Amino acid sequence: MINLIEQTTDFLKGKGFDNPEIGIILGTGLERLPEHVEIQKEISYNLIPNFPTATVAFHKGKLLYGTLAGKRVIIMQGRFHVYEGYTLQDVTYGVRIMHALGIKKLLVSNAAGAINLNFKKGELMLIDDHINLQGGSPLAFNGVDQLGDRFVDMAAPYDTEMNNTLESLAKASGVQLHKGVYASVVGPQLETRAEYRYLKIIGADAVGMSTVPEVIVANHLRLPVVAVSVLTDECDPDNLQPVDIPEIIAMAEKAEPDMIALFKGLIESL
Numbered sequence: 436m437i438n439l440i441e442q443t444t445d446f447l448k449g450k451g452f453d454n455p456e457i458g459i460i461l462g463t464g465l466e467r468l469p470e471h472v473e474i475q476k477e478i479s480y481n482l483i484p485n486f487p488t489a490t491v492a493f494h495k496g497k498l499l500y501g502t503l504a505g506k507r508v509i510i511m512q513g514r515f516h517v518y519e520g521y522t523l524q525d526v527t528y529g530v531r532i533m534h535a536l537g538i539k540k541l542l543v544s545n546a547a548g549a550i551n552l553n554f555k556k557g558e559l560m561l562i563d564d565h566i567n568l569q570g571g572s573p574l575a576f577n578g579v580d581q582l583g584d585r586f587v588d589m590a591a592p593y594d595t596e597m598n599n600t601l602e603s604l605a606k607a608s609g610v611q612l613h614k615g616v617y618a619s620v621v622g623p624q625l626e627t628r629a630e631y632r633y634l635k636i637i638g639a640d641a642v643g644m645s646t647v648p649e650v651i652v653a654n655h656l657r658l659p660v661v662a663v664s665v666l667t668d669e670c671d672p673d674n675l676q677p678v679d680i681p682e683i684i685a686m687a688e689k690a691e692p693d694m695i696a697l698f699k700g701l702i703e704s705l
């Protein structure tokens with residue numbers, strides 16, 4: 436993998452994606468963040484050597500580079516999911532590349548269902564800890580020890596300092612920011628009532644289909660990471676409604692301005 440990373444990184448440096456300070460993975464809730472960025476470079480994933488999409492028809496993903504709140508940022512617009520058929524190494528390749536290009540912090544967003552029923556749809560949750568239910572690890576491959584420790588400590592996978600900043604920013608601007616445990620499943624099917632009960636019992640506050648692989652790799656690279664979920668639906672096993680995709684999208688859009696303001700504030704403070 437080292438050689439692949441070197442090839443990709445050399446290519447991107449040659450295209451001007453050099454020395455970014457902060458990496459951002461745009462999930463749900465941050466899709467309009469690029470409107471706030473002074474974009475200097477952009478490149479479609481399928482033009483980047485060794486990017487997982489090179490062999491798959493995948494047109495909308497791109498890497499952006501520019502300045503936001505005075506900082507050099509690199510943005511993954513479009514992420515990879517295990518439910519699309521990618522491996523956990525594919526899903527996290529972009530994190531390794533942004534790290535190799537020089538980022539010092541990683542910021543991530545996603546959409547999640549609320550398991551903790553004190554949390555309501557349309558609200559935000561700062562991920563404080565996680566449960567990996569994807570059935571594998573992005574670090575389970577031959578040669579992982581050449582890129583970092585094999586037995587990565589996960590006692591505090593999310594950066595306390597950036598978490599504190601996000602919490603004070605939320606408080607100062609009157610944004611409701613819950614804090615909790617995110618469970619990551621493969622999907623793409625949603626959970627059954629029995630699975631929602633199980634997720635609650637094991638200590639999850641929210642459930643989604645992303646983020647945990649990227650966070651594990653960030654920890655492997657000793658890259659401080661924060662992640663925020665937009666809660667798009669309430670997963671009450673005793674009153675479960677059929678999934679309503681237009682409503683999920685509406686909830687994500689409702690929360691987006693708060694999410695963008697928090698991320699911009701955090702970036703300004705770094």
Ligand code: HPA
Nearest residue numbers: 546547548642643644667
């Ligand atoms: N499960 C349930 N609800 C959700 C999810 C999920 O993975 N993602 C967004 N809402």
